[in-house]
Amino acid sequence: MSGQLENRTLTAEWLRQNHELYTAATNHSFIKSIRDGTIDVNNFKHWMEQDYHFVRELVRFVASVLQKVPRNAPEHDLDVILGGLTALESEITWFRKEANFWQIFLERVTLLQPNKDYCEFLKELEREDTPYAAAVTAFWLIELVYCASFMSCLEEDAKTPYELVSTVKRWGSPEFHQYTLSLKKLADKALENASDAEQKQAQKIFVRILELELKFWDMAGFVLG
Ligand SMILES: Cc1ncc(CN)c(N)n1
Known part of the structure; x- marks a missing residue:
């Protein structure tokens, strides 16, 4: 699809309509603190504890998306x-x-409310009454927020601490970006065919x-208050 046509897709339109919220979710102070090297290691550990448990729920959601892929x-x-499921295993x-x-x-981690809320929402999305188009769009966006956030930590002027480079590469690498583009294509196609x-x-x-996603980052910065 050419760049111009791509801008006319529903996902592109919704990104435009929600530009402020999208920017808040992908330029959060937690990410900025990784990017500028000022991150408090306790905040990082805190995020990691919560995110691990989120990802475990995400696996179940993605399994439900897999089941909804039309047979034709x-x-x-x-x-x-x-x-995507394989990537989550890794x-x-x-x-x-x-x-x-x-x-x-x-x-030993206790799930905090924003994480619980997000996991509950994923459970709702797993239900049969969430159509494939909505489910695959959700999956794409969940991965995109991490990709766009962490990509900024790999820019030339970023001062990401050495110990965190493997973290930011996990979601900010060109390969992960390519994968989000593949998901976007699936989402756009499904949305085109949706009622x-x-x-x-x-x-x-x-x-x-x-x-x-925004509340999840807010929670990650919770330790410093
Ligand atoms: C909250 C959240 N959103 C997205 C991702 C990327 N799989 C994640 N690990 N955690």
Whole structure:
């Protein structure tokens, strides 16, 4: 799809309409503190503890997206979602390894309210009454927020601390960006084929995800108060 046509997709339109919220979710002070090297290590550990448990719930949600891929969709579509699940498996393994390094005890973590709210929302999305178009759009956006956020920490003038480079590369790498573009294509195609009611449902979910991502970052900065 050419750049111009791509701008006319529903996902591009919703990103434009929610520009302020999207920018708040992808330029959060938590991310900025990684980017400028001022991050408090306790905040980083705090985020990691919470995110590990979020990702475990995300796996269940993505499994539900996989189930909703239409049987008549090209093989590639199923492969992209399956690749997403595989990426989450490696994300979980990575969290466990990093937790070891940072001396974090993942099994002792108490989930905080913003994380609980987000996980509850994912459970709602897992239900059968969330159509594929809305579910795959949600999945794309969840991955995009992390990609756009962490990409900024790899820019030339970024002062990301050495110990955090593997973290920011996980979501900010060109490969991860490419993967979010593949998800975006699936979302746009599904939305094109969706009914008006389904599109409206997807649009509401889109906004809710941005709000929840923003609150998740706020929670990550909680330790410093
Ligand atoms: C809250 C959140 N959003 C997105 C991602 C990227 N999988 C994540 N790990 N955590």
